[in-house]
Amino acid sequence: MAASSRTTTTNATPRRALGALQCSTARTVASIGVRIAIRGTIAGVPDRLLSGPNLMDDENIDTFDDLFEPFGLDGEPRPKRPSTARRQTVPVRSSEAPSTSLAPGPDSRLISCASCGNRNDPNNRHCDKCGARLVRGQMPVAPQPMLRTTAGARALIVLATVVLAVAILALVFNVFGGGGTPAESTSTTTGTTLAVPPIVQLDPIRVECTSELVAFPCTALIDGDPTTSWNAVDGGIGVEITFLFSPPVQITEMLIENLDDQGRFLRNARMKGIEVLVDDLTQATVVTLDDTNDAAQRVQIRSLSTSSLTIRITSGYPGQSYEGKEAFPELAAQDISFYGRPTPGE
Numbered sequence: 001m002a003a004s005s006r007t008t009t010t011n012a013t014p015r016r017a018l019g020a021l022q023c024s025t026a027r028t029v030a031s032i033g034v035r036i037a038i039r040g041t042i043a044g045v046p047d048r049l050l051s052g053p054n055l056m057d058d059e060n061i062d063t064f065d066d067l068f069e070p071f072g073l074d075g076e077p078r079p080k081r082p083s084t085a086r087r088q089t090v091p092v093r094s095s096e097a098p099s100t101s102l103a104p105g106p107d108s109r110l111i112s113c114a115s116c117g118n119r120n121d122p123n124n125r126h127c128d129k130c131g132a133r134l135v136r137g138q139m140p141v142a143p144q145p146m147l148r149t150t151a152g153a154r155a156l157i158v159l160a161t162v163v164l165a166v167a168i169l170a171l172v173f174n175v176f177g178g179g180g181t182p183a184e185s186t187s188t189t190t191g192t193t194l195a196v197p198p199i200v201q202l203d204p205i206r207v208e209c210t211s212e213l214v215a216f217p218c219t220a221l222i223d224g225d226p227t228t229s230w231n232a233v234d235g236g237i238g239v240e241i242t243f244l245f246s247p248p249v250q251i252t253e254m255l256i257e258n259l260d261d262q263g264r265f266l267r268n269a270r271m272k273g274i275e276v277l278v279d280d281l282t283q284a285t286v287v288t289l290d291d292t293n294d295a296a297q298r299v300q301i302r303s304l305s306t307s308s309l310t311i312r313i314t315s316g317y318p319g320q321s322y323e324g325k326e327a328f329p330e331l332a333a334q335d336i337s338f339y340g341r342p343t344p345g346e
Helices: 002-035 151-177 218-222 262-267
Strands: 200-202 206-209 230-232 240-257 270-278 285-288 297-300 306-317 331-333 335-342
Touching: 200 240, 206 218, 218 230, 218 240, 218 335, 240 270, 270 331, 285 297
Parallel strands: none
Antiparallel strands: 200 335, 206 240, 230 331, 240 297, 240 306, 240 335, 270 285, 270 306
């Protein structure tokens, strides 16, 4: 019997513990459901919801352990811990609750609620009293730029600015840096300007031809006599005429004259294409002459210091019969003259 009694007691103890656990859990669930109810923080909640027998008295709950009834495995409830001084909570109606809005100060920027008129902190989005959304003024918008420019326009503006700055610096340097007067010359010459010598006729000291006739020598080209002339055999193609100058000269122009006599002019061959070579120039001057004896034909020469000038005949106008007389096979010219300036310093 004693063994049976111990077995019964041992089996009854877990059942009593399980029953006590279920009862404590029911009380905890009921207490949590009541505490999550709205406590009247929003205006308009009936006063009956803020008080009543269903609400748990805060005076009886200090810690989380107070939500549960202590029990032991032997089924006997454990004594509760002595409670310390408990705080006393007095329910306050929403209408009597003090406003949490900030009092307006001299430097505050409080926002008034459009629904209840309560003044709120400028960082709030909703009213502290009624919960309505606060209406804020329109945020300031940055003004549009006065001038909208593209990358190309900006580059053009920068370039124009640089050019203008360089021009201004150059002007300032010329006016102030140079003293407004031209720099003094370091030359030992006098202050007088040397006069440019006028263009005059230049006389060669000698003339040489690769072809000539005894009766019509090459020297006739520089003697200045209209009654004499020079003739070259076989139409004169490839013949070279060389003029020598001493001292060297600056040749600006050469004049070639055909025969004045019309009969002799037509019956003899005439120079057409020529090349002029000067010893102080690297390139030859190529000229095509006209078939006329009305006036001397001018050939421009731009030499600097010439000692020799050579005329090479590359083509010619063939002779023709005149008044029943046959043409001559020779080439003829009456005179060749030069104009320019003597070389400075010579």
